[in-house]
Amino acid sequence: xxxxxxxxxxxxxxxxxxxxxxxxxxxxxxxxxxxxxxxxxxxxxxxxxxxxxxxxxxxxxxxxxxxxxxxxxxxxxxxxxxxxxxxxxxxxxxxxxxxxxxxxxxxxxxxxxxxxxxxxxxxxxxxxxxxxxxxxxxxxxxxxxxxxxxxxxxxxxxxxxxxxxxxxxxxxxxxxxxxxxxxxxxxxxxxxxxxxxxxxxxxxxxxxxxxxxxxxxxxxxxxxxxxxxxxxxxxxxxxxxxxxxxxxxxxxxxxxxxxxxxxxxxxxxxxxxxxxxxxxxxxxxxxxxxxxxxxxxxxxxxxxxxxxxxxxxxxxxxxxxxxxxxxxxxxxxxxxxxxxxxxxxxxxxxxxxxxxxxxxxxxxxxxxxxxxxxxxxxxxxxxxxxxxxxxxxxxxxxxxxxxxxxxxxxxxxxxxxxxxxxxxxxxxxxxxxxxxxxxxxxxxxxxxxxxxxxxxxxxxxxxxxxxxxxxxxxxxxxxxxxxxxxxxxxxxxxxxxxxxxxxxxxxxxxxxxx
Numbered sequence: 001x002x003x004x005x006x007x008x009x010x011x012x013x014x015x016x017x018x019x020x021x022x023x024x025x026x027x028x029x030x031x032x033x034x035x036x037x038x039x040x041x042x043x044x045x046x047x048x049x050x051x052x053x054x055x056x057x058x059x060x061x062x063x064x065x066x067x068x069x070x071x072x073x074x075x076x077x078x079x080x081x082x083x084x085x086x087x088x089x090x091x092x093x094x095x096x097x098x099x100x101x102x103x104x105x106x107x108x109x110x111x112x113x114x115x116x117x118x119x120x121x122x123x124x125x126x127x128x129x130x131x132x133x134x135x136x137x138x139x140x141x142x143x144x145x146x147x148x149x150x151x152x153x154x155x156x157x158x159x160x161x162x163x164x165x166x167x168x169x170x171x172x173x174x175x176x177x178x179x180x181x182x183x184x185x186x187x188x189x190x191x192x193x194x195x196x197x198x199x200x201x202x203x204x205x206x207x208x209x210x211x212x213x214x215x216x217x218x219x220x221x222x223x224x225x226x227x228x229x230x231x232x233x234x235x236x237x238x239x240x241x242x243x244x245x246x247x248x249x250x251x252x253x254x255x256x257x258x259x260x261x262x263x264x265x266x267x268x269x270x271x272x273x274x275x276x277x278x279x280x281x282x283x284x285x286x287x288x289x290x291x292x293x294x295x296x297x298x299x300x301x302x303x304x305x306x307x308x309x310x311x312x313x314x315x316x317x318x319x320x321x322x323x324x325x326x327x328x329x330x331x332x333x334x335x336x337x338x339x340x341x342x343x344x345x346x347x348x349x350x351x352x353x354x355x356x357x358x359x360x361x362x363x364x365x366x367x368x369x370x371x372x373x374x375x376x377x378x379x380x381x382x383x384x385x386x387x388x389x390x391x392x393x394x395x396x397x398x399x400x401x402x403x404x405x406x407x408x409x410x411x412x413x414x415x416x417x418x419x420x421x422x423x424x425x426x427x428x429x430x431x432x433x434x435x436x437x438x439x440x441x442x443x444x445x446x447x448x449x450x451x452x453x454x455x456x457x458x459x460x461x462x463x464x465x466x467x468x469x470x471x472x473x474x475x476x477x478x479x480x481x482x483x484x485x486x487x488x489x490x491x492x493x494x495x496x497x498x499x500x501x502x503x504x505x506x507x508x509x510x511x512x513x514x
Contacts, residue, residue, distance in 0.1 A: 036176030112136035114143035359408025397446030
């Protein structure tokens with residue numbers, strides 16, 4: 001379709017301020033026009049009623065009808081008697097008994113009279129009811145006429161001109177036009193000022209939003225009055241900005257953690273790779289080395305390859321734990337799980353004293369009996385959590401330091417568990433007080449963890465300084481994996497540390513008991 005065939009549309013103002021001024025001007029102009037039309041209608045009706053009242057109360061003198069009868073329908077010529085002298089601007093016309101318009105008439109006036117037919121049958125006037133007819137030759141104002149049917153068959157038509165009515169109406173019409181133009185202009189000028197003042201809070205919001213889009217993310221939109229539309233809009237924008245800033249902060253923090261994680265992972269993998277590369281080059285450069293040294297080099301290559309394989313497996317597990325849902329859930333008995341984990345750890349650490357105990361009631365100072373503690377989850381992943389906690393306790397404490405594994409069920413807050421306090425470090429939010437939970441604790445009698453180290457102990461690749469000459473540093477992924485698995489099970493991992501007296505890692509899981 002060509003542009004020439006498209007309907008032409010009036011341009012609309014683009015700004016809200018211009019639209020409001022235009023709408024206000026149109027409404028005011030329409031209101032003035034409607035009021036003036038109503039006034040003109042009332043005025044013309046009132047003036048016409050005045051003319052009709054004059055017509056209804058006027059009748060020609062009786063002498064006129066005698067003259068018409070005596071002179072065969074012809075009035076006597078003007079004389080001293082006031083036969084054809086009428087007040088004001090009346091015009092009187094007569095139709096004879098035969099229905100023809102008589103040539104005689106009463107009234108003075110130089111202008112054209114009303115346009116009347118030659119026959120009374122063509123009058124189409126209701127006797128006694130005023131009507132409007134046009135002027136002769138369709139020039140000048142119209143006439144208001146009334147027909148009086150006499151008893152002798154004569155029709156008397158009395159007429160009054162409407163020039164007074166038309167003149168008053170015309171003057172009022174021009175006054176209405178001038179007033180409407182003045183009102184429209186005043187509304188446009190004053191309305192523009194009023195709209196600017198009324199939209200000043202919205203203008204401030206617009207300027208602030210423009211500065212925010214230019215990079216000033218720390219700004220907030222000013223809130224003038226929260227009970228107004230602009231105030232509520234400002235509050236909504238501020239809420240949106242707070243969430244946006246929080247999301248940007250989380251994104252930035254996540255990017256920093258990812259970069260640090262990649263750097264730490266590269267650093268951890270570079271050590272065994274360097275060792276493998278060095279021993280492999282040694283075997284290639286010295287083909288005649290002794291069998292003992294060759295066996296030692298092969299053993300070191302195998303050890304570093306296993307270490308690198310474990311690091312890769314741990315990294316893959318950490319990468320998939322947060323992105324994949326729990327594969328399956330089934331009832332898990334934490335007491336049996338703890339017994340199996342203790343048996344497995346005892347094989348690797350035969351000199352370590354590890355005990356399985358019930359949960360300590362810190363309020364009463366006594367212990368309960370060991371009993372089945374059942375939760376819902378993945379038994380293999382929960383076993384890995386307990387294995388990592390036991391491995392961490394055996395690795396970072398002296399060989400003669402005891403390790404206590406405690407299992408029990410309680411409500412949060414009963415044993416001091418599941419709550420936040422200054423000397424406790426955890427991986428997630430505290431559950432509501434009184435929530436039933438399953439608890440699994442691994443406490444050791446070692447030197448404990450320093451408060452500075454405890455705040456970062458669940459971070460990936462973070463390794464605290466060795467607490468003794470025989471303590472071997474780990475990869476820094478065991479506790480991070482345990483924390484991720486706990487969060488997948490809607491649980492929480494806590495650390496209570498007492499430097500010089502040992503520390504306690506506590507796993508809290510939702511209870512499956514009714």
